[in-house]
């Protein structure tokens with residue numbers, strides 16, 4: 001099975017940066033994995049060429065109307081975007097998004113044929129007080145009755161942008177916990193300080209279906225190395 005290798009540019013880049021990034025990445029990449037790049041909203045119309053598919057980084061819970069600053073799912077779909085990240089810990093924190101909001105976004109995306117990537121993951125405080133599994137269960141609660149294939153990204157908040165990565169065993173335990181809530185196929189990506197040097201272990205030795213890469217994805221050569229490490 002090909003893995004899903006996702007770049008999350010967050011609030012970085014420009015037209016010229018992204019154009020150059022695509023050129024450099026496509027020159028390097030020879031993997032048969034599915035590669036997606038989550039671009040900032042103004043650049044969603046850019047084409048990745050080659051094998052690269054485009055993802056949005058968020059979407060509104062509203063379909064249209066007087067919601068200044070928000071971006072609707074039909075606007076995303078109009079740009080031929082294949083995926084949309086929802087529930088990223090940075091959006092949960094800075095935009096005050098709740099589990100209910102994230103489920104509403106999920107439903108709108110499915111209706112509009114854009115594939116959601118639902119981010120979940122615990123803070124350091126939650127992990128240190130041994131509440132990780134309960135916390136993850138709560139984040140999954142609204143998704144329990146979904147019957148179709150679903151994609152989650154397990155991103156421990158304390159691993160994002162810090163250079164810290166949980167042990168293989170810790171990742172596997174959470175992945176198993178997530179899968180135990182569902183009877184259907186669940187795709188699970190791991191995210192949090194994925195780099196060229198740790199991608200091969202994560203992708204080849206753990207029961208995950210891909211990775212979500214922030215900081216290291218901004219370097220096209222390094223991201224191509226990650227994409228080719230399995």
Ligand code: PGA
Nearest residue numbers: 160161192193213214215
């Ligand atoms: P990071 O970010 O790879 O820079 O840790 C991952 C993410 O936030 O998706």
